[in-house]
Amino acid sequence: MILTWVYWAITxxxxxxxxxxxxxxxxxxxxFVAVMVLVPLLLRVLFIK
Amino acid sequence: xxxxxxxxxxxxASLLLLASVAVAAVSASSxxxxxxxxxxxxxxxxxxxxxxxxxxxxxxxxxxxxxxTDVYIQEGAEPGGTVLILGGTHANEPAGVVAAVVLLxxxxxxxxxxxxxxxxNMMARTHTxxxxxxxxxxxxxTAAGTTRTFRYGSRTTNPVNEWPxxxxxxxxxxxxxxxxxxxSNLNRTHPGVADGSITERLAYGFMELxxxxxxxxxxxxxxxxxxxxxxxxxxxxxxxxxxAAMVTMELEFxxxxxxxxxxxxxxxxxxxxxxxxxxxxxxxxxxTTNPSAGRFRGRTDEALILTGADKAYVKSAxxxxxxxxxxxxxxxxxxxxxxxxxTVQLLADNLEYVREGKGVTLEGLPAYPELSxxxxxxxxxx
Numbered sequence: 001m002i003l004t005w006v007y008w009a010i011t012x013x014x015x016x017x018x019x020x021x022x023x024x025x026x027x028x029x030x031x032f033v034a035v036m037v038l039v040p041l042l043l044r045v046l047f048i049k
Numbered sequence: 050x051x052x053x054x055x056x057x058x059x060x061x062a063s064l065l066l067l068a069s070v071a072v073a074a075v076s077a078s079s080x081x082x083x084x085x086x087x088x089x090x091x092x093x094x095x096x097x098x099x100x101x102x103x104x105x106x107x108x109x110x111x112x113x114x115x116x117x118t119d120v121y122i123q124e125g126a127e128p129g130g131t132v133l134i135l136g137g138t139h140a141n142e143p144a145g146v147v148a149a150v151v152l153l154x155x156x157x158x159x160x161x162x163x164x165x166x167x168x169x170n171m172m173a174r175t176h177t178x179x180x181x182x183x184x185x186x187x188x189x190x191t192a193a194g195t196t197r198t199f200r201y202g203s204r205t206t207n208p209v210n211e212w213p214x215x216x217x218x219x220x221x222x223x224x225x226x227x228x229x230x231x232x233s234n235l236n237r238t239h240p241g242v243a244d245g246s247i248t249e250r251l252a253y254g255f256m257e258l259x260x261x262x263x264x265x266x267x268x269x270x271x272x273x274x275x276x277x278x279x280x281x282x283x284x285x286x287x288x289x290x291x292x293a294a295m296v297t298m299e300l301e302f303x304x305x306x307x308x309x310x311x312x313x314x315x316x317x318x319x320x321x322x323x324x325x326x327x328x329x330x331x332x333x334x335x336x337t338t339n340p341s342a343g344r345f346r347g348r349t350d351e352a353l354i355l356t357g358a359d360k361a362y363v364k365s366a367x368x369x370x371x372x373x374x375x376x377x378x379x380x381x382x383x384x385x386x387x388x389x390x391x392t393v394q395l396l397a398d399n400l401e402y403v404r405e406g407k408g409v410t411l412e413g414l415p416a417y418p419e420l421s422x423x424x425x426x427x428x429x430x431x
Contacts, residue, residue: 007213028056035069042073049080
């Protein structure tokens with residue numbers, strides 16, 4: 001159970017880093033990539049998938 | 050053109066972020082529909098005489114958890130043995146699930162007791178396997194014209210309930226190592242662990258049910274891919290082999306070819322090994338042919354689940370890659386359910402020969418040609 005929350009915390013951290021990178025990114029293509037990566041992470045952090 | 054730096058801005062970042070959240074919301078709605086389905090989905094109408102219980106009545110460790118599941122018991126007028134039927138250990142093997150439901154809705158027990166858990170792993174019913182493109186539900190029309198809907202789930206427990214899996218799963222009782230994902234597979238975690246992971250606790254619940262109800266014969270209904278060697282088969286350990294052999298011969302006489310597979314002594318965690326090792330029970334596992342879960346399949350839709358018709362499998366059969374005949378180019382679910390129901394009926398009929406005084410007589414079940422000919426819907430309640 002502890003491991004689940006450790007993984008959850010890692011997922012939250014990755015989401016924060018992706019959003020940070022999204023706003024710093026200067027290439028539109030890289031911004032597209034960032035938001036595509038975000039979708040499954042959002043579902044995972046909300047315990048939906 | 051997207052590399053042009055001036056195209057990216059805080060505005061584009063915000064718009065894309067919103068789009069991402071919108072896509073996540075639409076996906077979430079679809080996933081949550083599997084977790085919280087309409088009350089009509091997976092509905093069962095037990096035959097009169099069945100008493101409803103929960104698996105947590107046998108093992109409190111799964112009470113109020115998503116692992117808890119329905120258990121139905123019917124006792125005949127004459128004393129005899131006890132037969133347990135499990136459907137849905139693997140929720141992506143639909144004939145196993147539907148056969149358990151047909152048994153639940155049609156059986157009248159004359160002698161002994163029948164226990165049915167139609168949805169053994171409820172946590173596997175709430176998701177489909179990533180990238181397998183399976184539809185979330187499949188349907189049958191009943192004789193009265195109503196529609197019965199069942200979920201098509203996954204082989205393993207939803208990661209929402211059990212996550213993360215280890216790289217390597219060490220079976221607690223034997224120390225045998227397996228792929229990490231097997232910790233979420235109910236049929237690799239038997240006989241279970243009282244304080245283990247949620248799937249291990251579920252397995253422990255079934256072990257407790259078998260012990261407390263003094264089950265004589267336990268049958269787990271499965272399906273396998275046409276390219277898998279253990280298909281259209283009955284798997285039994287050395288305790289159950291005599292009964293399994295008798296029934297295999299009877300099935301052959303009825304024109305239903307069935308492989309007889311011994312349960313490997315060194316393959317641990319499977320119910321046909323662990324149940325018999327840990328209780329005085331004859332344990333069997335039945336496999337029919339399910340092209341919708343096979344790796345060679347083409348278009349994956351509800352029609353494939355119900356008909357088993359697939360051009361890729363016709364070609365595979367022509368190349369000699371399958372372990373079952375596929376000349377008809379189909380494996381209708383009615384045939385697969387009929388195979389399960391007929392086998393269960395024969396196992397119960399013959400139980401008396403290997404366990405004196407423990408016979409079980411089941412009545413009201415459709416014969417193989419009836420079920421195969423009229424379809425599953427004709428034998429489901431409205």
